[in-house]
Amino acid sequence: MINEDVMTALGKEGVIVNVGRGALIDEKELVRFLVRGDIGGAGLDVYEDEPNVPRELFELDNVVLSPHKAVVTGEGFVALKNLVIANLEAFFANKPLRSLVTLE
Numbered sequence: 433m434i435n436e437d438v439m440t441a442l443g444k445e446g447v448i449v450n451v452g453r454g455a456l457i458d459e460k461e462l463v464r465f466l467v468r469g470d471i472g473g474a475g476l477d478v479y480e481d482e483p484n485v486p487r488e489l490f491e492l493d494n495v496v497l498s499p500h501k502a503v504v505t506g507e508g509f510v511a512l513k514n515l516v517i518a519n520l521e522a523f524f525a526n527k528p529l530r531s532l533v534t535l536e
Contacts, residue, residue: 434450434456436465444470450477457480466495478500515530515531
């Protein structure tokens with residue numbers, strides 16, 4: 433989704449933040465844009481080849497990197513707890529689960 437065209441449109445003042453999926457961004461192109469100074473910066477919590485992060489990103493002052501932990505919030509844990517409880521209640525009441533996982 434975020435490719436050379438998008439990065440070119442963002443320009444030197446543009447900043448990309450990705451906490452979704454690493455594959456959403458053409459990471460090689462992003463590294464090139466950042467190294468050349470053709471984009472303002474990036475904040476990344478996910479990477480195309482996790483846990484491997486392009487080494488060039490560690491040297492840049494306009495990049496903020498974090499381990500893939502964007503989901504680790506108080507709200508995220510409350511939502512997870514509520515989902516687990518709802519699934520357990522449904523299971524023991526012989527009702528459909530809220531989030532069914534099928535093992536193949």
